[in-house]
Amino acid sequence: MLTWIMTHSFLTKLRSAGDLPREDEDLLLKLCEDVRSFPAQRDLIHEGDRPDHVRLMIEGWACRYQILPDGGRQITALLIPGDFCDSHVTLLASMDHSIGAVTDCKVALVSRDAIVQLMHRPAIARALWWASLVDQAVLRAWIVNMGRRQSLGKVAHLICEMHARLQFVGLADAGAFDFPLSQEQVGDALGITSVHVNRTLRALREAGVMAKSKGRIAVTDMPALRGIAQFDPGYLHLE
């Protein structure tokens, strides 16, 4: 599985930043031998921690989130296989947010020193920089989503984005894919109430564009869904 994700997911993403020499690929594969499992709900990293490892998602979903003084919770990013949890490690003093496992997860730990080593490899440094820029683009897209769309568009856009990202790492086919977020979690990600998420999902179902059951989504009319979401995948910089 690890080998699979490194070759099909993470490396695929790195390659998007340019060609990666074969020896760099080997180096990366060797570094990720320390893989840990986390159960759903458990925090991978907690706000205030000073992690000395960089974490790479291998399996499962996780999320960045923050808790506000009034108890509100906001999810600021969803992490799927191939995503880095904390590019911060080597530079910022401490985590300004937490990362929690949405489902059971497998995460590869790479030591701080190993990352510093890796950064000396031009191709890898470029790839990590590229990944960071894509993360920024996704954050901007979320801001646009929360600011300029109402619930129907928000939910549709989230579904479109996760579908595109999952498909890119080989975890979704054209029509259906795993989507393990509860309605409560979708609400926390979009800044709306779980009750309203429920009504919105019903509206999307009744519009005939998608259906969700258990932890799985089936998109029945992708063009319509993308229309509702005003979804343009360009910001993901995939291909």
Add this chain to the structure above:
Amino acid sequence: MLTWIMTHSFLTKLRSAGDLPREDEDLLLKLCEDVRSFPAQRDLIHEGDRPDHVRLMIEGWACRYQILPDGGRQITALLIPGDFCDSHVTLLASMDHSIGAVTDCKVALVSRDAIVQLMHRPAIARALWWASLVDQAVLRAWIVNMGRRQSLGKVAHLICEMHARLQFVGLADAGAFDFPLSQEQVGDALGITSVHVNRTLRALREAGVMAKSKGRIAVTDMPALRGIAQFDPGYLHLE
């Protein structure tokens, strides 16, 4: 002015990432000799452009923004002196958003090649990486702001953030600072209507925490304002 901003603003930020050797500072200063002026409203970079320069804000305010198919506009970041406009240049194919001048601006252009050179300097590479991580933290804070606060808190938080950032680069004192955004632009940044921004500003004024006239804000009760905003400056990673 250029020398001033380089020493007091940008370099101050870079130093936050660690000590910067004196020769690196000189190198940076020399690189920023090509400074251009842009009038308010003009785009510095337009979506779809493939810029071959990195731009550093020297004077004035600018904003990243996106226009949606339905005509809506969302500002995803505010740029003040010392901020980079486009760390993207060397890696991503094209801009996925535009950057517009809010006020008259002065911007330093650094060539792509010069940046690549700079990245070979460990201290500078680290500093640029650090700046990018802080940008991400600000984006996450905006997501939290848009998702979990209502208008009063949103506006208060934006004011607190800009005050902290301006103060860090020496452009604000404890009580007052320039704030050139129109109510329309504040609305575009926060995902609310300019009409509602107006009512919200009035509420803050009537609460006695701040006043805004022309392009200037005077905060009369910072603790109260930060309380309303639930503002915790930690995410800016200043100091």
Add this chain to the structure above:
DNA sequence: CGGAAGATTGAGAGTTCTCAATGCCTGTGG
């Protein structure tokens, strides 16, 4: 079978938007 978590639904309350109308300030031209 019982319990717990998540999903679903209804009804009323609250926030924000829309659409206009009006007021204020500034720069321009006579």
Add this chain to the structure above:
DNA sequence: CCACAGGCATTGAGAACTCTCAATCTTCCG
């Protein structure tokens, strides 16, 4: 120096969207 146009800011009233607070239903699991 004044009139006037244009861009913001301000205000009101009703509509639309989303939230809150329960209550009920389903599903999953021990």
